Amino acid sequence: MIGTLFYSILGIIILTFLVLLYKLVFYPKLRLAAIKSKYGDKVKTYFYVGEGLLAEYRNNLLKYNDSVYFMRNLHQKNLKALAFNFSTKVCISFLDPMLIKQFHQNHDAFKKVDVSMAITYLFGDSIIFARGKQWQRQRQFLGKSFHFEEIKNYLPQIKQISENVFGNINLNGSENEEICAVQICQKVTSEVVFQIFFGSTSQNLVITTQKGHQIKVAEELISAIVDSMQIFETDKIALLKWIFLEKNSTKYFTTKSEKQLKDRLIAIKQACLNVIKKRNDQLSQDISLVKQNFLDLYLIEMITNQNTQITYEEIIDNYLTLFFAGTDTTGNMTGVALYYLSVNPQIQEQARDEILQKLSQKTASKDPKYLFDSFSFDDLASLNLLNSILKESLRLIPPAIDVFPREAVQDIKIGEFEIKKGDIVTSHFIYNQSNNEIFSNPDIFDPQRWMNGKEQQNAYNFTPFSLGPRNCIGQHLAMIEGKCMLVYILLNYQILPNTNQQLIRENNLVYGFKKDNLIFFKKIIL
């Protein structure tokens, strides 16, 4: 009896091991070898057990202080795609601009991969994961609010938030106070998303953590997402379940860390739900209270137009999505611009002159406060150099080096590449943005390249906001925020480099600085 039990358990262990070996090693290796033999030098392959390209990022970070160093030095005439293992599957990443275009135009042939419990739970009903008619409806609805003409109405709020955050920097009477370039910009971008969505300041939306601390929902959201990405490092049972069951893994044999994480995610959503319900009650009683913010637009659609397709769940998931998609990315773009301005003082001076020239036509005052007050939406469009500085920052250090991995829901051909149902597909924008055949001296920060048509730009070579029907819905907002922050800073501070800190570029939730304390601010008198 004991012998039979022993052999049964041993049998199960050996079988599990063999299945694991097949899924993690043999299957992806065989597929990658087949892809290499079929497409030759058009494809470069990478294999690291279980980790795929993540291991290459890590090695590059350690060796070259840049997770994507290899991508910047990979350019070959015939190369069109990368192929690598993605957990137990195979992923093709398109590099060739025309293949990238075709991939993004055929968006219906793919669905976004659920990469972690938090992402699925928090964003599952939002625009980012919706497909087909659901996505079209959501994109149309949100698209109205993100239209340039609508977004410009939020400029006064963005100005106010920028003034509050950057105006309150305490330099402690010294110019040697290190400034975390990205972090400080993210204070602005997170508050902007909150205010344009909920119409009030984020100070009030706090929850109590499992350790009993009060924390802003927005902060807990990012922390929970990061923890969910790292859960497999500490919880090997969760990892094993994921390999076999993928997104269904949390439904069975839930581990303690999975349960704790789930409780945190539920608390985040509950806090948002409370705000939404309260506002719904107010508007149901008195519709004239309606204001210009996303939440009110949703609720009006539900109350007055009896739109039954919109649910509370969808509203919550879209707030969380916009927060996630719009905060770190825009903060990173602007923080990167600040860094490049600090190490390029001449360009910084030219950018300041451009702003002063524009604003001094509106006010005789030299006081930065009045100059900034006079700054309006019309000025944004004419600040050419500032626009080019942001574009050049996005080219060199794009917050998104690639798009969310997608799973093919059908067999499909992209160019000559045959994608099988179940394969994972993505596109790495960073490859073209650092190609010296497309951008001369690609490692040099040169905003002028965008101003005088030095390079023949092709719409598919520079795609930091992605492209096609599922491109970034928030790109106008991001650029307005970026310019507004830079205008405030350039009017008030000289940006100096922190030469004690090394530049380390890491691909984490977004691609950016590993250590952010890269600049100093020195108050200027105009």
Ligand code: HEM
């Ligand atoms: C510099 C800042 C930004 C960058 C670089 C950026 C980049 C991107 C990229 C690459 C995508 C495509 C993702 C994919 O298909 O997998 C995307 C989509 C998206 N972005 Fe942005 N983004 C930025 C700012 C924003 C802002 C400010 C918002 C809103 C507050 C936003 C909301 C979205 C949404 C909702 C989508 C999904 C659109 C859809 O699937 O239809 N983004 N963004």
